[in-house]
Amino acid sequence: MADTVQYDTYFKENRERHLQELQAFLSIPSISSLPSHQADMERAAKWLTTELMAAGMENAIVLQTAGHPVVYAEWLNAPDKPTVLIYGHYDVQPVDPLALWDTPPFEPTIRDEKLYARGATDDKGQLFMHIKAIEALMACRGELPVNIKVCFEGEEEIASPHFEAFVAENQDLLAADVVVISDTPLWEAGQPAIYYGLKGLCGLQIDLRGQKEDLHSGFFGGLVHNPLHAMAQLLASLVAEDGRIAIEGFYDDVKSLSEEEKTAFARIPYDAEATRESLGVESLFGEPEYSALERNWARPTLDINGMWGGFQGEGTKTVIPAEAHAKITCRLVDGQVPERILEKIEQHLQKHKPAGMTVSTSWLPGKASPYSTPVSHPAIQAAARAYIATYGAEPLYTRVGGTIPAVEVFHRLMHLPIVLMGFGMPDENYHAPNEHFYLVNFDTGLRTICCFLDEIAGLTSING
Structure with a gap:
């Protein structure tokens, strides 16, 4: 040899x-x-x-x-x-x-x-x-x-x-x-x-609908709930102010890091402040009881990847849109199953949907454990x-x-x-x-x- x-x-x-x-x-x-x-x-x-x-x-x-x-x-x-x-x-x-x-x-x-x-x-x-x-x-x-x-x-x-x-x-x-x-x-x-x-991955699209068609905001303002307002409220209900995901049962199957892994994480030469500066943000964000590395590597996340609806061209169009849409994805950690997480999200959306709205969802491709x-x-x-x-x-x-x-x-x-x-x-x-x-x-x-x-x-x- x-x-x-x-x-x-x-x-x-x-x-x-x-x-x-x-x-x-x-x-x-x-x-x-x-x-x-x-x-x-x-x-x-x-x-x-x-x-x-x-x-x-x-x-x-x-x-x-x-x-x-x-x-x-x-x-x-x-x-x-x-x-x-x-x-x-x-x-x-x-x-x-x-x-x-x-x-x-x-x-x-x-x-x-x-x-x-x-x-x-x-x-x-x-x-x-x-x-x-x-x-x-x-x-x-x-x-x-x-x-x-x-x-x-x-x-x-x-x-x-x-x-x-x-x-x-x-x-x-x-x-x-x-x-x-x-x-x-x-x-x-x-x-x-x-x-x-x-991490694993799963995601879904949320489609929120109010009235049957777009409406003139002068003729109908104050009479119907605006689906874009309703979508903002619904999405805000998914995550608490401190970064913790507010969906019932979302963390039930999460396996905690062992003490050995926590010690190993602490030894890794990671500079959270340098990361903050490189990203150009005033502060990093997430569950305060976990370090930045723990949040990124070993805690599940939920992110809004996009939201749209209504008039998006130049200038102004005084309209109350009939519908609003958003896409969200979750990064999952040991113990979590994509299908279970998606079901819990759907249950949360139905429970917290604003008055006068109908909510429908569709699972996005690319699920992974x-x-x-x-x-x-x-x-x-x-x-x-x-x-x-x-x-x-x-x-x-x-x-x-x-x-x-x-x-x-x-x-x-x-x-x-x-x-x-x-x-x-x-x-x-x-x-x-x-x-x-x-x-x-x-x-x-x-x-x-x-x-x-x-x-x-x-x-x-x-x-x-």
Whole structure:
């Protein structure tokens, strides 16, 4: 077996080629949310199969779904070794506002050892690193230390609407011992982080109706309740003044943080005041009995994402609108079930609806349950050792307030442990203009992935 020096040399000797290949990948505008880019989605999927086969993987294929395709490949020639399933997504966010980009989003550009392009860090750049790690191991050793399957999705940026059905139908094909995903950031430069917990997600639209049609505010003012006023009152009833969610039973199933986790949170170098300043707000807000990190990572939230109704053009139109609308989403924590939370919200809305109004609701797509893996899990600790070997720093074990739908799907349907070991940085503008990827983490991340696969190969039991 070759040592790490050998594939370190390989990465250095092939760096320019690898970056050129990544730039070719990033130049494909694989925007999943826009129908006009359907052909680009297909082109990106086919590009990946070609790269996977060139790296040494076998049976690289494009699998169609009811939406955008999934790319699958495998290398299963390591008897008695674990099987690692690598997940990533090749779709990207839209690029608006285009005028704020310093260089065109699909013309990748390297400046100051940063690679600028849409998808550079989320998630094409990080996905691509796994392909190149496989290539390096195959080139240096002629084999991989573990069995590997890859599953690259094309709909993550639109909440993975068809991914659950795909996994449910292909559980035998995707069967593995552990899933590894690189779609998260380091804590800061030189400080890796392993995300062991994600929040769940659910949401609904509220439609509030009063009279049968819009009314002249002079002729009918003082006679009917204004649906926009009523919607403001109804939405205000959802959250108390101190930030606590005021829906009956909302917190019933929330699992409290252990004392060990609270202690671990306190050790994380998080500066709440710096966050406040960077956001440009007078103060942070939320349940006062919990720290900022606890509120963001381990307490459920409810947010109004949008509300509309009535006249919204320039000037004035003296009208009492007939209806008002709003969308809300909740980020959920361990113990909470999306469907139960949505039912509790609906019960609250009906109980508190203003007089003269009818309330109807519709659940929004993209529900996901919360997820967490014990930090003591052998696969998590294998990732920690890989980070230490390459970054020279013990990773922080953190939760995150966001949701990756695929994580919850793999966990719920296949009962697989998931290792979230990313190489991005918090300031790389993912989903925003001038998205970029620090190339120092591209270089170090390639070595980390190789070390991780070696660490997994050495486990006597991956399930602890």
